[in-house]
Amino acid sequence: MSSLSLAARDSSTMLRRNLLHARRYPSLTLNLLLTPVMLLLLFVYIFGDALSAGITGAGADRADYIAYIVPGILLMTIGGTTIGSAVSVSTDMSEGIIARFRTMAIHRGSILIGHVVGSVLQCVLSVVVVGAVGVAIGFRSKDATVVEWLLAFALLVAFSLALTWIAVGMGLISPNAEAASNNAMPLIFLPLISSTFVPVDAMPGWFQPIAEYQPFTPAIETLRGLLRGTEIGYNGWLAAGWCLGLAVLGYFWSKSVFNRDPK
């Protein structure tokens, strides 16, 4: 077997192990789904009237706000799910089994790749679940072509991959689950200060650049454009750049931390 196929085989073994964990202990993943679903319902049904009036002008109804908020909630779901990845990587690294893996003649990267692929799959699954809630309360795409749907899917996967690599790095530097959960807070905090709930224009002037150029807003605007036909502009390229940049950064960071001698 070539080294590439060995790497693929070991990675798929590790992936199966991680999926087994996720399937056997689904509570962590399910808990992380609660936050985006609660926020979605809270903002639509409690704050929705005021917010929709502010965003779409007087006479706007709730459906307009649902259309506005769901794309952001979907990306927030990814952020929340990757916090779970940071926690599970950190927990896993403290286990003796990882020391065993390190002393076996396996492809070294497979341990992390298994986590990353597992996490991306979980992200996609979570997006589907939260997306279903969105559809159930009335979200519909508008004039989206097949290509736009595929691009939307690609964006969600790429964004998941990018955030996962960052989350894996955060998990690796965290000594325990609590620390991992704290270190990964930005992944759920950033969507709160993005264009998820209100447009960037509605924020204070000094804050607008932060909200506009952080990773979530370009991705949200792109997804919104793909599904709802709003203006994407340069946000598509910004989103692609963030995905690529974060994935590469997270990959090399995680790799270098993982290759250090364990304590």
Next chain:
Amino acid sequence: MPSAVMPTPDRDAAASAAVSATGLRKSYGDKTVLDGIDLHIPAGTVFALLGPNGAGKTTAVKILSTLIGADGGQASVAGHDLAASPQSVRAAIGVTGQFSAVDGLITGEENMLLMADLHRLPRREGRRVTAELLARFDLTDAAKKPASTYSGGMKRRLDIAMTLVGNPRIIFLDEPTTGLDPRSRHNMWGIIRDLVTGGVTVFLTTQYLEEADELADRIAVLNNGRIAAEGTAAELKRMIPGGHVRLRFTDPAAYRSAATVLNEATRDDEALALQIPSDGSQRELRSVLDWLDSAGIAADELTVHTPDLDDVFFALTGSTDRTTATTVPHQPKEAVR
């Protein structure tokens, strides 16, 4: 006390060595954990690295099993240089760490199949090896339960079973019986003996002298990052002078007056105990007792001590705290008052 290192093994035998190391060093910050250790372990033998907590045993295993790098020195395992070809070393070894290296979230069987997959065994072969090893280690009944629900002994057995999936030629066992109850401990000894019968080289660390004495062909005593002595159990026992009779007092005044009379005895002021050299024979014991009577000394407790690995260990690791001693059989302490 003698602390001479046994003659270094000859270099010609390096070819048949399962593990050989020269001048291994490791420090964390300014704390030196391994201060230049040399090892030579012939293939097919059991080697015990014996030492107190913090002596550097685990660090030695971590280095030799490629888990961490050494700061200095050279070592090869199964004929492969550790630094140059760690993957070849990994392919030849199996490691069972001090802390159970099993995945607690999945079942025992799933742990075994995971190992089979990582050793790239064909599916059918993996199932066969799994079933066989689970049966051999008496885990078949618990195979479908999560490993986190296993007892300490079961976890350790699963751990070893997982190590054996790859059919390693050299096995590192880091404190394999620490924390096990006496029955599990004896089971583990049986397992280790079986491994050796199969031609496997075993490198084990332990803090139990009895364990090293029971299992190992050769023993190295590790203390403060250095090998204080190395040899067979018999060779090590020969390194220290004969046994002694130990007299313990409860009354400090009686202890002091006895110590003045028995000026050739070794004093242990803290324990109020005196040690008189003796080979432990009946004749010598009688003469010691007669002598004590004539000097009017009445100890509260008398124990006869023949040299064992404990003496070597305590002599070499610089501790005077004796925890095990052979009490005179059938002789209540009142009898020697």
